[in-house]
Amino acid sequence: MSFFIQAAHAAPDAAAGASFLGQILLPVAFFAIFYFIVIRPQSKRAKEHRAMVDALKVGSEVIFAGGLMGRVKKIEGNYAVVSLNSTNDVKIQRASVISVLPVGTIDSV
Template sequence: MFVTPAFAQAAGAPTGMSSIASFAPLILIFVIMYFLMIRPQQKRMKEHRAMVQALKKGDEVVTQGGLIGKIAALRDEEIEVEIASGVKVRVVRSSVTGLVNRTQPAAANS
């Protein structure tokens, strides 16, 4: 029933070094997550934003919905895509996921 003297002794006060060492794995996990997940995603978003801004009339694009067509007209935040002869659809610029064929400048065709 009595507590033995070994258990009754006060534990040593934690030092500053041991508290920093206990956060080291957490910091290491955050650094690994940054380089493996966050940074590549930011790079991908930057590339997509540059591709969307560089779109021009005549480019053949793929939308998020899977539509493939040529750009007929460009507006501020939307694009008119011709998916068949005489069939045009308006889509938001950011919904373009990729370029199928980029049009060449007129000087390059000769």
């Protein structure tokens, strides 16, 4: 039955070539690459978003998670009341604010 498959023979010194330092260096290198490509930029973006949300004040013009634009009318702890137009107000979580627009953006639209 060995017409198609040849017998596998393990080399006795195959694992002896890798040193302890080599075995530790590879996972450390993977973690360093993962840290600089994923973890660090994400924490930087989260820090910037937290600073933006903390800087919200009455009169700020914002875009929030639903894609709606409005002007902050009142801030109540972790929530903000946003005026969409002269008749509609909505209460949103402050963390759902995606960006703060320059003053006068809503009036010019």
